[in-house]
Amino acid sequence: MRYFGNDTWVYLDGEFVKADSTKVDFFSQSLHYGYSAIEGIRAYNTHNGTRLFKAEPHYDRLRRSCELVGIAFPWKTDDLVAKTYQLLDKNNLRSAYVRPLVTTGHNMYLTPATESSIIIAAWEWGPFLGTDLIRVSLSPHQRPNPNSIPPDAKIAGQYVASIVATTEATKRGFDEAILLDSNGYVAQASSNNLFIEKDATLYTPSVGHIFPGITRQTVLELGKALNIDIVEKPLSPEDLLAADSAFLTGTATGIVGIAAVDGTVFPENWVDTLGATIQRAYKNLTLEKENYQVII
Structure with missing residues (x-):
């Protein structure tokens, strides 16, 4: 465009x-x-x-x-x-x-x-990854080591790694790449934060190796307002693959659900997930249809 x-x-x-x-x-x-x-x-x-x-x-x-x-x-x-x-x-x-x-x-x-x-x-720009559920792949490329560049600094040069990872994933037919950190834990997508649902609780990688997005923080606040338990902790690739559902968050993306990681399809129907609940609340918040700002 x-x-x-x-x-x-x-x-x-x-x-x-x-x-x-x-x-x-x-x-x-x-x-x-x-x-x-x-x-x-x-x-x-x-x-x-x-x-x-x-x-x-x-x-x-x-x-x-x-x-x-x-x-x-x-x-x-x-x-x-x-x-x-x-x-x-x-x-x-x-x-x-x-x-x-x-x-x-x-x-x-x-x-x-x-x-x-x-x-x-x-x-004018619609949601970065569209509005449909997306298919992602675990990337062979890692998130930059936090000891090289501060992970919470949004520096343009860091996005070279994101371009390389996304290019590799899209060439294989996926919509987005999920990068691991230097310790082998799940970090984030190329430019979005990751949440997974397991047994009625949301989990997201803890800070340290990820970029702590403002949309991510908004989701944490919405979870508190909606009485949804959200735990920040290191997540392994196995945790991701065993999840009930998952979604990505980011300013350009908003909130988008993930249908599958590589060949693993998440079992929960997206409309019934905690991610879909958060997605609806986030849309209402950004459009000022409901004043969650009073709460968060």
């Missing part, structure tokens, strides 16, 4: 400019080394108008990602949220995916560049 046209606006370092007029610094560390930080935010068309879902936590996390790897971040969260709403309005978008990106300046040494820029783009 094409993400911008002649009339698409982006926000770049304090100004709204046409997307096709921006210039690339061919000597930036972002281009040469993947030294940049990204975020993903959803805007939903609700009965209260266009609403960004948890924009403040997303921009706070973008700041934290930059701080963890030494990228300058001089911008204020409130200003970025306001500019994002202006950007949506300029592009006449009511429901959209928003991509903030912090890039770094030119420096061919392996030390932090002193300059950084922020660009915010937005486009």
Whole structure:
């Protein structure tokens, strides 16, 4: 798909400019080394108008990602949220995916560049993995070791591993890849967190080797509000294959159910699972049909 046209606006370092007029610094560390930080935010068309879902936590996390790897971040969260709403309005978008990106300046040494820029783009985009149940495969590729790059930093360069894993899985006919961590436990999908259901309890890999997503955290909060037991613990591949059901979570994806892992089909009918209950509650929350914010 094409993400911008002649009339698409982006926000770049304090100004709204046409997307096709921006210039690339061919000597930036972002281009040469993947030294940049990204975020993903959803805007939903609700009965209260266009609403960004948890924009403040997303921009706070973008700041934290930059701080963890030494990228300058001089911008204020409130200003970025306001500019994002202006950007949506300029592009006449009511429901959209928003991509903030912090890039770094030119420096061919392996030390932090002193300059950084922020660009915010937005486009219409449906659920990343669609709305039907998906088929996933255990990947031969691992999640990056947390001792190399902080696992809770959303750094662009880390997504090379995700691209490699997804490419390998899709070539074999699957929709998504499930990566293990360096200890052999299930970590997450290429860009989504994983939950499994077993005996009326939800389980999700504990933090340390995973990217702790904001949608994942929302599911934990919804589980508490709905009296659903959710346990964070290391999960083996055998735990995954023996589950009653499973689903993925992420800002771009939302919540999507998994039909099967490799040749193993989950026995529970998706509409009867705890994941489906969470999925419905999450949709109501993002569309502001029910005010779970009072609870969580």
